[in-house]
Amino acid sequence: MVKLTGFKKVKTAVFISGTGSNLKNLIRFSKIKNSPISIDLIFSNTIKAKGLRFSDQFNIKQYVSSFKDSKVSEAKILNLLNKENIKLICLAGFMKILSKNFIKDFSGKIVNIHPSLLPKYKGLDTHIKAIQNKDEVAGCTVHFVTAKLDSGKIILQKEVKISEKDTPTSLAKKVLRQEHRLYPAAIKKIFN
Structure with a gap:
């Protein structure tokens, strides 16, 4: 479980595969003063995900990896998440299944709708x-x-x-x- 410390918002990544309506909604939510999160990274497994447009619109970093080799993709993603100090992952229409090892590394810090x-x-x-x-x-x-x-x-x-x-x-x-x-x-x- 993630715990909020002080008043600093928790750095969050949102994983998408499609239109990103839940992503857009989470971005709006993150902008509210008492929101516990900030959206700092958008990840997609496809460059065709329409939700990636919110990266430019809201000035949020994006990263795309096709998952052709899921082990390589996951290693790169984990490296990026650590580099960006991401503490929470929100899956929002993400159409890939994450491996046990990936989930173990972020245990209790990945949520899905x-x-x-x-x-x-x-x-x-x-x-x-x-x-x-x-x-x-x-x-x-x-x-x-x-x-x-x-x-x-x-x-x-x-x-x-x-x-x-x-x-x-x-x-x-x-x-x-x-x-x-x-x-x-x-x-x-x-x-x-």
Whole structure:
């Protein structure tokens, strides 16, 4: 667990693979006076990640590595994280699985947001599964990352009602709106 010391914000890296809507939301949250974090690094496993544009927009360092050789990529990333004195990693739509060794080096300091009410629907296609199983609610979870996929200690969850008209796309949009509220709330909870 990360503990906040004094009034200094905790240097944080956000790992993305896509549009970066949760990244943008976390950047906005980090700019608030009483936010416990500052976003100091954006990492992506693909140069095509649209979220990388926030690097220029908010003047935040970025680093891209394809993970073709995940051992080499992870070694370079760990080196950079240490060099930048990063103390917290937020996964936000990061579509690569980090190795046990990487997670061990940052144990208790990696959090993830997942678009289901864990332990239900680990991995991909969460909204399709929720609708196919005729669930009444879906939702999102912020949890600590462990070597076991989507299985770390839950920090916070938020339910979202599924209507009869919902499609996987409409449900994804509803859940994403809640993710944007939940992630900052979960980070505050970690440091309180």
